[in-house]
Amino acid sequence: MRAIRHARYPVKAVSESRTRMSVNPIPSAASTAPQASGPAATIDAIVVDRLTKTYGDHVAVNALSFSVPPGQVFALLGPNGAGKTTTVEILEGYRAADSGVVRVLGLDPRRDGAALKPRIGVMLQQDGLYPGLQAREVLDLYAHFFDDPEDPGALIERVGLSDAARTRCRQLSGGQKRRLALAVALVGKPTLLFLDEPTTGMDPQARRATWEIIRGVKARGTTVLLTTHFMDEAERLADRVAIIDNGALIALDTPAALTRIESGNAVRFTATPGLDTAALAALPSAANAWEDQPGRYVIETQTPPALLAELTTWLRDQGAELSELRVGHASLEDVFLRLTGKEMRE
Amino acid sequence: MTTPTAAHTPRAAVANPVASRGRSLARAVLAQTRTELKLTLRRGESLLITIIVPVVLLAFFASLRFVPAGAGAPITYLLPGILALAIMSTGMVSLGIATAYERYYGVLKRLGSSPLPRGGLLLAKGLSVLGIEIVQTLLLVALAIFGYGWRPAGSFWAALLVIVLGSAAFAGLGMLMAGALRAEATLAGANGLFLIFLMLGGGILPIDHLPGFLQATASVLPAAALTTALRAAMTPGGAVPLGALALLAGWAVIFLGAAATTFKWE
CATH class of the missing domain: 3.40.50.300 (P-loop containing nucleotide triphosphate hydrolases)
Known part of the structure; x- marks a missing residue:
């Protein structure tokens, strides 16, 4: 795969x-x-x-x-x-x-x-x-x-x-x-x-x-x-x-x-658009965080398990929806999205 | 793939490149011609317009003993006119419409990146038109001889020259429409023109029976030029009126030239 x-x-x-x-x-x-x-x-x-x-x-x-x-x-x-x-x-x-x-x-x-x-x-x-x-x-x-x-x-x-x-x-x-x-x-x-x-x-x-x-x-x-x-x-x-x-x-x-280029230890998730990425980046285990597309977030981390615990807690406290959560290697789809800011298929 | 060196040095790898290329081209054109003929025979509408319509027109008007004033035996008058219509049906209607749809389906575009050159494709189409015309001519002449007692008259070579020029002109007109218009527009246009040429081309109804204002227009149309020249070539004496022949050649140059410059392959 x-x-x-x-x-x-x-x-x-x-x-x-x-x-x-x-x-x-x-x-x-x-x-x-x-x-x-x-x-x-x-x-x-x-x-x-x-x-x-x-x-x-x-x-x-x-x-x-x-x-x-x-x-x-x-x-x-x-x-x-x-x-x-x-x-x-x-x-x-x-x-x-x-x-x-x-x-x-x-x-x-x-x-x-x-x-x-x-x-x-x-x-x-x-x-x-x-x-x-x-x-x-x-x-x-x-x-x-x-x-x-x-x-x-x-x-x-x-x-x-x-x-x-x-x-x-x-x-x-x-x-x-x-x-x-x-x-x-x-x-x-x-x-x-x-x-x-x-x-x-x-x-x-x-x-x-x-x-x-x-x-x-x-x-x-x-x-x-x-x-x-x-x-x-x-x-x-x-x-x-x-x-x-x-x-x-x-x-x-x-x-x-x-x-x-895109992989490393990244956690990707889809949630309510417009979350505070500065707050996400400030989570104890987060190295960096950004919103790729409205509602699509990437957080870089050295310790995914710890980050996941902090992230889900934070999302619960924010009352945010969470529809997708993924750890690890990026797909070409992620690369494309990152480079063009576009979805491949409408 | 299995011979990478040869594949990258095509000129050096072949002993006699000119002869080899000629053989390749002949094989490709022959295969394409076979395909064009096969497709024509499979299209019911092509057979209707190229074979059935001319045969029915000839049989119908010859049986009516329809003789315009001043003309000789009905069949002597009718046969050249129906042969002219048959040429129009093959070059303009059948070839034009088929080519327009090949363009629409992307067939012409796909052929464009095959080793068959554009000229080879056009040659194959020309050969298939001639093939259909031979069948049409044999059928119509056989019907005229055995059904209505026609006897060959005039000059065979003059008639052949007129037929080739007429085929070039009407195939050019068909290709002009096919390469410039939408397929549906070519379909309508080719059939519409066929009807106009049937009425105004002098094939059945003599041009001098038309109302005065139409006569002048009708007599410069390519259909009238073809009919007049062919009829002259097929009457005893067989002198081809140079005016009609020049007019026909002029139309051929115009249609083929316009088709060559405006043809869109996609």
Whole structure:
């Protein structure tokens, strides 16, 4: 459940200085095998350097920089309208950047689209399936666009659609369409896979199955750029997570490192809004206290058991409601809330 | 994935990149063309407008022995006009509406990040239009010969030239609507235009039978240009009026050019 499983990836020095330095558009020396050649010798699969995109007065992406080494699963995490899809669609070649530089597998997605497209797999937010074609027919069609495609029959089984292979797409459920769109993204054996909100509309079982597929893809050395607004998805799948809000990068690190910043010995609780945080901080066992969001409080302490006794007594004396109480490690959700002051999902 | 080195040096890894890319493109376009044709055959409304409507129109008016003053045998007059309507139904109505809905469903956008280039998609759509037109022409000509005693006349090559130009013009018009309008607006617009071209295009009712104020307008429409040129090519002597041919070519350039510049893929 916790992010410890991702700790095998060393925590990179946090983003800014690193990404600025790693802009290197030489394509030919790239390798997808970081284990073999070591991080220093590899060219990043994706480089985004001070990317900016505006629509009229609205700044969709604001001086965004990050890079993704080959073989990593990288998650762009942010609320709706944060600029995730705009960023991904610039990397896929759908839109031009207003300023800044992007390199995908060492190539410029706008200029070198013809060379890039055979090597990427794309899953858009809109599935883009022909309503009048059967699931298998869609996959067969896309298989013909690649020189060395996956076997469509095996792939359709891998995404759990064997029983629906002969169903027309307009009759598939939302989750089935999503899985077919994933299969279409995988059919060309991509070096780099873009997944824009891959599990939206799926039931919990299908989400877990999809996570397994993505892990399998990663195990073969494929680089994955994933956007999501599901915290658990980013936490379970991603080697590194970029949290973006209003088009700007606000944090970039491994899920473990991101949550470590927030953890330590903290007590989090939800109670009546507007409690006196100075009084909370003055509790004998409290080191510090603040109200994250109206009604959501965090108290730092060295001795959680003692603090809990003092806190519950204090709340009782105040006549305050207490609806949630938690000790210990933060989740990405807490990190996000702390960094943006926003709930992830409305 | 399994060959990371090759995957990162595509140009070096292929012995003859031009031939290989050509084969890849041909395979992709062929698969896309098959898909376009398959989808057309599955859409009942497409079959209705491209096959059933032209056949019924030809049979109905030829059986009525409807002969405009000054024209020869009814079938000699009607067949080119119905063939022109068939071209409009395929390029403008069927292709236009299908493409508009593909845009609406995000199919065109998704294809945009596949290795099938835009030009390959358009080529596949053009080939599928020609495929449908071959079926239409065979059906209508067979009906004319065996049902109404039509005998081929005029110049085959002139007729072919007119058909290709007319297909380009009306496919261009269909794509212009599909790429600029909402899917529902394309649906209504393509059917509305088909009705207007049926009335004012000279396919069934001669243009010179129209009231004076309509004649001038009708005679510069692309439908009249196609009908006039095709009818001329299919009469004994087979001289194509260069004016109608130039008008048709002009419309083709305008529609294809406007479609190319305004087409929105998403």
